Amino acid sequence: MQTPDRNATLAQWIAEEQAMRERLQGPGSLTLAQVSQLTPAEFFNGIGNGELPSPPMGALLDFIPIEWSEGRFVFQGSPDAQHYNPLGVVHGGYAATLLDSCMGCAIHTRLQKGQGYTTLDLRISYVRALTDSSGPIRAEGKIVHLGRSTALAEGRIYDVDGRLYATGSTTCMILEPRG
Template structure:
């Protein structure tokens, strides 16, 4: 798909998702316990549970969730800049931590949760307010009883890679 068609598709995807999302908030522990990770994240995507407040703060939304996969989309702006005139690395790190952690969550049964133990980010090129929409795509590598591993990538509509990451997560009962 050419970049203009990709941009149009991404804009349509985001426009379709945003109105159905619940206001930012935090789900209860019971709401987390009673659903598998995939069911929990689908409930967020379909407006049955609140979206994470960090998404509102950094202007990103869930776009797609499936077994072992989580995609967020955001558009970095000048409000995300560091003092040297580019988007702060924490913006990319947050999107990557979100997509890889949620990818792990999609594989967990009801009653299980996770926490990031380690996040390794490689920055390839700077994000700016001219980058346009980006997608952070997380994919599971392995999920065990106590440890899970996933990888993530941030790309733009041209397919350019901006950053990639790996994570190790601790899996535990909630």
């Protein structure tokens, strides 16, 4: 049975996703040199406002950025049968990609203009299987630590009822501008 709170949350999530999809530009990429000329806020706001192309990976797996702030990033998607493995559930790589993305982007939000990052370590714990009836789901990443050379973040995937599907953590190397 669906509760009024669940229905309101589901309606809000769907409306937020639709509004973002209407703003997003089609998939495309910037060069590393182009990205390094932007602050993280300029970069993510440019994507969210449709001024910059949206990342092709999101189009491939059908997930989009929903909200971001300094040290936090949220993607939303609805897994379906195209993401299934031979066992009839969503492949674990779908969750791993969403977690890698939200945690990496959370770190990116705190970098200085010109800095980059790369994933050194990615750990995923699967709590329950995703299916085509699980969505919409959200992948939320938050920074745990940002140092001079490395950053740590945590992430989780959950649905409108707050059910947890997977958690993750990452260590990323901070890359200084090439000069």
